[in-house]
Amino acid sequence: MKINLGVVGAGIASRELHLPALRKLSDLFTVVAVNSRTRKKAEEFAGIVGGDVRVFDSYEEMLSSDSVDAVVLAVPISLNPKMIIAARRANKPVICEKPVAASVKEAVPLLRLPGSSPVYIAENYRHIEVYEKAAELLKEGRIGIPLAFSWLKWVDFGQDNKYVQTKWRQTPEHVGGFISDGGVHDVAALRKTLGDVEEVSGFTKKSLDYLGAENCVVFNMTLENGVIGNYSVVYGAASPLNRFEIVGTDGLMLVDKDGATIEIFAADREKIFVNKTDGFIEEFRDFYNVVEGEKNSLGTVGEALLDLATIEAGLVSAVEKRVVAVDSLLEES
Amino acid sequence: MKINLGVVGAGIASRELHLPALRKLSDLFTVVAVNSRTRKKAEEFAGIVGGDVRVFDSYEEMLSSDSVDAVVLAVPISLNPKMIIAARRANKPVICEKPVAASVKEAVPLLRLPGSSPVYIAENYRHIEVYEKAAELLKEGRIGIPLAFSWLKWVDFGQDNKYVQTKWRQTPEHVGGFISDGGVHDVAALRKTLGDVEEVSGFTKKSLDYLGAENCVVFNMTLENGVIGNYSVVYGAASPLNRFEIVGTDGLMLVDKDGATIEIFAADREKIFVNKTDGFIEEFRDFYNVVEGEKNSLGTVGEALLDLATIEAGLVSAVEKRVVAVDSLLEES
Structure with a gap:
């Protein structure tokens, strides 16, 4: 049923x-309604969608409408928790953009939600095949014993970048601004590939005012499987780079999301081509299945919370100059 | 005078x-004597040098010989301090291999040496032109404002590697084993390129027994100029990598010691070829000049101590799970 x-x-x-x-999923979903803080933007969006799309002046009104079966939240991050709770109260299934909340503290109430309708936190990286395949190859021992990882991400966001131009991103209420906004994706991928993160320690720096918050971070991590590694991010870099590599006793693995390839430099050099999965299509397909009664495994609040807590642990570490266990943030909350 | x-x-x-x-410096130096713990090795060395090379059974005896003007120390790291002190007592100029001591604590007495004969701690990386040139280009603003650096070093030392086979490296008395043995070089280069390191925080791991000590480290650093960065090292990796990059607002700089090149990825991509300086020749030439009365600027105990303290700060940080200021190690000692 659509x-x-x-x-x-x-x-x-x-x-x-x-x-x-x-x-692309028109056999599963029909967009029938839209709400935005600015009515004009909502009307424009309805126009883009085409067909019969109702514009609501408030999301509460939309939630109480019988014409709407489920809602998609793509709003400023800090609004996620209250809107998820509202959807749950209205008994409407909801799929919500990551990060799940502006901070771990604000996300924790979502672990004890009223009602029982499906809540799905969308994380497109969890649906990208390359990370699942990389995990499989690591388990097969293709680079021997994994020793360490390095993830370098230089992002060339200038002042005129469309995300930088978003008002709520210019004065972010969510921890670390772009660092958590973008970082939860990478943590989701890292966790999928190598497993959960135990501890984080890092330094941060705010060197470019137009980016709203910390724009440079260096985060060291220890993983539950014993591997250690570093995740370094710079927003406002001149040229982009996104290089995720894992070093092992028998080889080096380079995981490239955009190319959907895994390169293994071992006794034999090997380049593995993986399906270029569109994480957005896959997350909506998964949400459909969850609404239809399947178990939610990739879009739970718990998973999204671990992604966010990992980044927040690094941010807290930089302020408090100590190692921060990811779990400790969940306990404190 | 030779x-x-x-x-x-x-x-x-x-x-x-x-x-x-x-x-290559036969116009400056003549090797006239050798001492080794194993007389056979000393005799072999004398044979390799050729000519009239006297084999001494003890370094004390060598130090008191009038035929020897100055000594070169290339001994297990932990022996450096006492041998430097002995050379100073014998009024013999001495050039000593890095790291200056097994730990900062053991190096500190060298800051208050008896006598006045030249003491030169050899650090070949401080004489490699590529780092000096990189510093110059950074000051010229060739990549805009430097934001962060990343230095990844994967070292493919297997069990049969000649350094791994060295007995004193198998059960190292010096902090961190290969991490300090090799790491002081990189810190010297980093300091030359970007300036002194203020704080270090890191994780370490000992995953391969044959390497004697921690073989994986991830060290985050804050520099005095405000740049933050990461230095990650893995010994026992399948394939080698040594990639030092600096990210700026207007470009990316890749500093390659082995190729003696600096690549700048900015509006225009540029590859700068630098002289391939042999750091060993240059350090001995510098030592000669210091013995002849020139100021010692690149081979002081103080410089070598900062290199070692930076690495040790990372090692201490990993054990004590806190940020360690490089200077604090010098104060505690």
């Missing part, structure tokens, strides 16, 4: 990430 | 690093 979707938020994510995916 | 050198230690450094350099 799900009639109400979309909350008519920004970049709704227009450029979700809508193309939903169009 | 300096008659006595060599203490007939291991890899003396045979493979120093001797080739000294041969």
